[in-house]
Amino acid sequence: MTLDVTHTEKSELHLRNKHRSRYNFQQLCYTCKELVPHVFINKFGEKTIDFSNPESVIVLNKALLKQYYDIHSWDIPTGYLCPPIPGRADYIHYIADLLASVNNNKIPRGKSIKILDIGVGANCIYPIIGLKEYNWDFIGSDIDYEAINSANKIIDADKKLKGRISIRLQKDKLHFFENIIGKDEFIDACICNPPFHASSKEAKDTAKKKWEQLKKSERPENLLNFGGQNNELWVKGGEETFVRNMAKESLAFGKQCFWFTTLVAKKANLAGVYRMLHSLNPVEVKTITMAQGQKESRIVAWTFLTLEEQQNWMNTKWKATK
Numbered sequence: 001m002t003l004d005v006t007h008t009e010k011s012e013l014h015l016r017n018k019h020r021s022r023y024n025f026q027q028l029c030y031t032c033k034e035l036v037p038h039v040f041i042n043k044f045g046e047k048t049i050d051f052s053n054p055e056s057v058i059v060l061n062k063a064l065l066k067q068y069y070d071i072h073s074w075d076i077p078t079g080y081l082c083p084p085i086p087g088r089a090d091y092i093h094y095i096a097d098l099l100a101s102v103n104n105n106k107i108p109r110g111k112s113i114k115i116l117d118i119g120v121g122a123n124c125i126y127p128i129i130g131l132k133e134y135n136w137d138f139i140g141s142d143i144d145y146e147a148i149n150s151a152n153k154i155i156d157a158d159k160k161l162k163g164r165i166s167i168r169l170q171k172d173k174l175h176f177f178e179n180i181i182g183k184d185e186f187i188d189a190c191i192c193n194p195p196f197h198a199s200s201k202e203a204k205d206t207a208k209k210k211w212e213q214l215k216k217s218e219r220p221e222n223l224l225n226f227g228g229q230n231n232e233l234w235v236k237g238g239e240e241t242f243v244r245n246m247a248k249e250s251l252a253f254g255k256q257c258f259w260f261t262t263l264v265a266k267k268a269n270l271a272g273v274y275r276m277l278h279s280l281n282p283v284e285v286k287t288i289t290m291a292q293g294q295k296e297s298r299i300v301a302w303t304f305l306t307l308e309e310q311q312n313w314m315n316t317k318w319k320a321t322k
Helices: 025-031 033-038 054-069 085-100 125-134 145-156 200-216 238-253 267-280 307-317
Strands: 039-041 047-049 114-118 137-142 165-169 187-192 257-264 284-292 295-303
Touching: 025 033, 025 047, 025 054, 033 039, 033 054, 047 054, 054 085, 054 125, 085 125, 085 187, 085 257, 085 284, 085 295, 114 125, 125 137, 125 165, 137 145, 145 165, 187 238, 238 257, 238 267, 238 295, 257 267, 267 284, 267 295
Parallel strands: 114 137, 114 187, 137 165, 187 257
Antiparallel strands: 039 047, 257 295, 284 295
């Protein structure tokens, strides 16, 4: 069978991102037969799916995970967030660069590296990509019981994920690290994709606009998020309050985590986040810009480890990766 491999490159994505080319639906259908009935030819003569159909988007994710990450059993409960895999992969690759930036530009790989995903969700996407791309171990935390059960189900279905990804329930919605990071546990980086909106109404209004825009376009540049529970989409005070609270609590765990990081989707929220970080007096703060199509986001990263402590950390914990 001959597969079509002619695509337009998405140059804004990270250089190591496997999704820089437009979706090869012929190849994806060959990999995942479940996708076949969802693919059609649009008015431009291109194979595509109906990106306004949540079921089609979920099946596309199944195909992408199978094709690029060798994940053969993945699904999410109805109504939960269906993440855009290219964007999730970008965050992971930039975290790899962040770790490399203090390690003579060499990415530390292997089981000795442990990443904490705050708000892992029912989809467990970040841990899957991080494990498959860099062989890192993961902790995934969430406040939602069904999300925890779904993530565990994904892990249990794949022997390559078992023992490498630990899913933990955060019983206190006001905390991020407490009850999750053990007393003698050390995390190389934490990642977080915070709820963006400040209210349920704001989340619904934004979703409505996205649907309307998507239905007007037959050539969407990116896979959008569909579904999402309240805790996935909005939080009181919005993204800025969430990140400020996360930063404030991170101080107590400053010697147990090398890099604290979070996505900040709205540029206007950066000033408040920086003010909070400045009050905590971290050793270093970095901002990494990410872009997917017309959407721009950024990763804010900070560490409380002194240069000497960073070196000691790398000489002991990362020694096996050098």
